[in-house]
Amino acid sequence: GQNIDQPTEMTATEGAIVQINCTYQTSGFNGLFWYQQHAGEAPTFLSYNVLDGLEEKGRFSSFLSRSKGYSYLLLKELQMKDSASYLCAVRDSNYQLIWGAGTKLIIKP
Amino acid sequence: IAGITQAPTSQILAAGRRMTLRCTQDMRHNAMYWYRQDLGLGLRLIHYSNTAGTTGKGEVPDGYSVSRANTDDFPLTLASAVPSQTSVYFCASSDSKTGTSGADTQYFGPGTRLTVL
Numbered sequence: 001g002q003n004i005d006q007p008t009e010m011t012a013t014e015g016a017i018v019q020i021n022c023t024y025q026t027s028g029f030n031g032l033f034w035y036q037q038h039a040g041e042a043p044t045f046l047s048y049n050v051l052d053g054l055e056e057k058g059r060f061s062s063f064l065s066r067s068k069g070y071s072y073l074l075l076k077e078l079q080m081k082d083s084a085s086y087l088c089a090v091r092d093s094n095y096q097l098i099w100g101a102g103t104k105l106i107i108k109p
Numbered sequence: 110i111a112g113i114t115q116a117p118t119s120q121i122l123a124a125g126r127r128m129t130l131r132c133t134q135d136m137r138h139n140a141m142y143w144y145r146q147d148l149g150l151g152l153r154l155i156h157y158s159n160t161a162g163t164t165g166k167g168e169v170p171d172g173y174s175v176s177r178a179n180t181d182d183f184p185l186t187l188a189s190a191v192p193s194q195t196s197v198y199f200c201a202s203s204d205s206k207t208g209t210s211g212a213d214t215q216y217f218g219p220g221t222r223l224t225v226l
């Protein structure tokens with residue numbers, strides 16, 4: 001079967017750095033996505049990786065290792081508004097997105 | 110403002126009733142999707158449409174039907190609602206063609222919170 005694993009919840013301090021991990025086992029691989037979802041709102045796109053390595057976009061970076069079935073999202077200089085759930089999704093061989101359950105990130109002052 | 114709208118925002122429905130959730134996008138995207146989101150589970154694909162006039166089944170299609178008469182609208186119908194269909198429903202769209210490469214980012218509507226009693 002297809003599976004995406006992420007930690008259920010993480011806590012970090014304002015101004016710090018946090019890394020959210022995602023491991024996957026899917027039938028085929030055509031890219032990995034990270035989305036942010038604030039409570040009661042829709043998911044919004046953060047990043048996309050299809051090749052191995054690090055993609056940096058401001059305070060957010062995303063890393064992919066296809067051989068290990070592994071990705072992480074790195075958030076720097078954490079702000080209170082970063083409190084949200086972070087969803088990892090993999091596009092499979094049918095070009096459909098398989099979603100993880102999400103990691104709820106709690107930022108403390 | 111370009112984007113995706115969904116209606117209603119929330120609904121409480123008696124079991125056995127028929128219900129249509131509406132979704133409209135004005136980005137002229139080819140592909141549209143319906144997901145449900147339940148606590149502790151990832152988004153699960155119900156149905157999708159790669160282009161107007163075509164639809165396909167996702168991971169959890171039973172009890173739901175869709176139509177895609179034009180590019181902009183993608184309604185989701187529950188023919189006879191059951192309590193297990195209580196969920197938050199998200200519609201999404203992407204500028205996709207079958208088999209395309211590239212990011213093909215999905216953009217989400219605000220969601221419909223449905224409670225079936």
